[in-house]
Amino acid sequence: MEECPQHIRVVSSEARQLWPEFITNDPAKIGECEFYLISEMHSQLIVHHPYRTVLELTKPLELTTEDVSQATTLISDHYQTDLPLLYPPHVIAVMAILLAVIFGGGGGGAAHRNPYGHGAIVANPPSISTSLREAGLGVALSALGGTNAPGTTGATRPDPRVSRIVTWLAESEVDIKAVVECTQEMISLYEVMDGVNIQQCKEIISRMIKTRNADK
Template sequence: MAASYWESTQRRYWQFSKDELAQMREKLEESEQSLVQMFPLPQRRHLSIYFNQQLNRLGKRLGVRQQALATAQIYLKRFYCKVEIRRTNPYLVIATALYLAYFLTLDISRLGECEFFMISEMHSQLIVHQPYRTLTSLQSDFFLSQEEGNLALSIVNDHYMTDLPLLYPPHIIALTAILLALVLRPNNSGGTAANMAAATTTALAQVQAQAQAQAQMPTRTSGSSGNQNASGSEKDRQQEARAKVQRYVAFLTESAIDIEGMVDCTQELISFYECHEQYNDKITREQINRFVKARGLDKS
């Protein structure tokens, strides 16, 4: 892996603005207008959910670890920034992405051809920096409980089904996941998209307000000790939770973190979770299989 994300090909060649990403996808559809009109597909978030499910099923069968699955998801996103999906057999592309991420020895017809195609479209830039390292290193700094850490990890895993890996650095994703885990809390009831939006908006607004006031009167929140007292009262647990959020807010206030980027990441994740509620696996699968079979992409 490259020594630093900031010097990596990921940052130099595979991080885009939302406008850049939209323009790339628009050009792809314009180049294949007849296919686009002939084979309508579900919205992109639903396709990402479906691809994620197929990757997880294949990965579970082969015993592939989560970080390799995450890398495969990024390869899929990069590849489909360059190639219109209707030109490909997505199942073959999924298997190839997993092969590249984990160097499997799969006896799948045309896998070698698809591997060359994918590597070529990614210009052999296969190194991927992920949020997991940042998340692991910061868990103890913010005294995350095991449940909070697991929730943050789950959010990081979910972000691979969005455009965020193509838009923001890994550390921004990790910090957003920690924030969401702190404001939602595993034992907090009603962890809906609406509650997520309200809680994170409040926390990030607090960061911005403190940042403005810091020049005149720097704010530091000592919080409480990192010991997790399982026998504490509900009031104690609430105070501990507030202290964790305040500690986190103080950290963001005093750092040079891209708060606007975190706001955007939060909004994208909220939109994704709302979209996930309308996901229909059967419809998505049928629409993909229709163009794969109609164009003979499932044949050798």
């Protein structure tokens, strides 16, 4: 913070114009904010994040390299939501692991575990976001409950890897309701992302920048 004095003055000036009743004419306060944060954290500067929990659970849950990769992708995507502000890191990590095993590859190669069949192998796997969006919350809930997903027969055997995680989850003190809520939020995120045209967004932003420069 203190290495950017000019930027701090600009931020202070802009903030004072927007919130004159809250912002004082003292840019130094912004430069000192990191010390306020350290004080609030009681100098406990170790940051706990979901990535760390995934790595710690890799061995106990016998996760594959692909499981970890898929879980990491989900964790990276969850930062586009309010989940980091609402739930602790370990809940996010458990949600990511569960969804990675249910909807991800996990077996290596081109094979993919069909989310509707709990272990059926299909070729050319879709992305985990696509699988999660298409299957919906029902498949994840059926896995948590140890039942078959909608559209499957009673003879279909649950994936033992999923069963192992569900058993571990049942024996742990992790808030399952919170895991389900996080799952629903991720489904909603991917539904929104599915309707976003990245190229169109880039073109709109480019036109806005060109228009702003033209006005000058």
